[in-house]
Amino acid sequence: MLSSGKKFAGSGAYAWHRRLAVVAALAAWVVLPIEASDANWLSDVFSPKPDKSTKQATSPKQATAAKPAAPKSQAAKPAAAAPRPVATTCDPAKFRIVLDVGHTAKSEGATSARNVAEFSFNLRLAQRVEQKLKSAGFAATRLLVTEGKARASLVKRVAVANSLPADLFLSIHHDSVPNSMLENWEFEGKKARFSDRFSGYSVFVSHTNPEFKTSLEFAELLARELKGRGLEYAHQYTDPVMGRYRHPILNKETGVYSYDDLVVLRSTRMPAVLMEAGSIINRDEELKMDSAERRDIVSGAVATALKKFCDARRPASAHPDGAATAPQDHPVEGSKPK
Numbered sequence: 001m002l003s004s005g006k007k008f009a010g011s012g013a014y015a016w017h018r019r020l021a022v023v024a025a026l027a028a029w030v031v032l033p034i035e036a037s038d039a040n041w042l043s044d045v046f047s048p049k050p051d052k053s054t055k056q057a058t059s060p061k062q063a064t065a066a067k068p069a070a071p072k073s074q075a076a077k078p079a080a081a082a083p084r085p086v087a088t089t090c091d092p093a094k095f096r097i098v099l100d101v102g103h104t105a106k107s108e109g110a111t112s113a114r115n116v117a118e119f120s121f122n123l124r125l126a127q128r129v130e131q132k133l134k135s136a137g138f139a140a141t142r143l144l145v146t147e148g149k150a151r152a153s154l155v156k157r158v159a160v161a162n163s164l165p166a167d168l169f170l171s172i173h174h175d176s177v178p179n180s181m182l183e184n185w186e187f188e189g190k191k192a193r194f195s196d197r198f199s200g201y202s203v204f205v206s207h208t209n210p211e212f213k214t215s216l217e218f219a220e221l222l223a224r225e226l227k228g229r230g231l232e233y234a235h236q237y238t239d240p241v242m243g244r245y246r247h248p249i250l251n252k253e254t255g256v257y258s259y260d261d262l263v264v265l266r267s268t269r270m271p272a273v274l275m276e277a278g279s280i281i282n283r284d285e286e287l288k289m290d291s292a293e294r295r296d297i298v299s300g301a302v303a304t305a306l307k308k309f310c311d312a313r314r315p316a317s318a319h320p321d322g323a324a325t326a327p328q329d330h331p332v333e334g335s336k337p338k
């Protein structure tokens with residue numbers, strides 16, 4: 001869930017204590033978690049002090065990256081001295097999409113209607129997306145799992161993405177509702193909270209991201225693919241009932257919203273999109289989100305969207321006829337090295 005950092009969903013149960021992983025995972029990719037949140041929804045995604053993230057994003061210490069199964073010594077290898085610019089063309093084998101697993105093992109995000117942490121849903125879905133992308137030829141796909149508390153983890157996510165730099169950043173979350181909407185029930189003898197009022201996916205971009213136009217382009221492709229697979233988007237973000245959690249909708253047909261203050265969208269220097277794959281506070285939808293079938297559907301949508309995004313950026317020489325879509329037909333504003 002996206003959260004604005006203030007009081008929201010009080011996900012009480014912190015069953016996971018992965019202290020050992022904290023140090024090792026500080027800079028590890030893929031297998032090791034990089035982030036955690038404050039316990040809710042949007043709380044680890046929004047921070048009132050954006051400047052900090054940006055400042056730390058350039059720290060070489062944060063730039064460490066390693067392959068999933070790499071030994072620790074290799075994992076500590078610093079990022080290249082001269083980071084390449086964000087790509088304006090796309091070679092699938094080299095295109096670095098970062099799949100950001102929302103929240104952390106320590107700060108798990110929302111709690112589902114059946115008392116399962118959002119982080120667990122995010123991780124499983126992101127891993128499936130990673131598999132799909134790699135088998136589709138996107139070999140440079142990275143899974144970003146972050147350790148620690150919510151706010152700190154945001155800084156880490158942004159730092160890692162900027163230091164690569166990633167060519168595209170996709171943050172993966174599952175949705176909940178404001179606390180005031182929660183109702184009580186019991187699941188397997190334990191108290192739990194739910195709301196069946198809303199369901200659906202949603203896709204967010206920030207106008208403050210320097211690559212807003214490109215972010216929106218990918219968001220549109222992704223939302224269209226999700227919709228095309230029969231999924232409905234979450235309409236409540238424009239509803240007055242959402243109070244300060246309302247957000248402007250950019251595409252009423254497919255479910256793309258703007259959320260300018262999200263740290264991972266505004267402080268990243270490459271196109272960045274956040275996806276709420278579905279609601280886990282809705283009892284029916286939670287079961288769907290928990291299924292391999294739904295993970296296949298959503299990950300398929302991401303893979304197809306990325307393929308279309310990439311196809312539009314193939315260098316002219318990469319096209320069979322040597323012409324077709326040249327990069328200048330799809331300007332990527334502000335993507336020069338910074």
Ligand SMILES: [Zn+2]
Nearest residue numbers: 001002109173
């Ligand atoms: Zn979340």
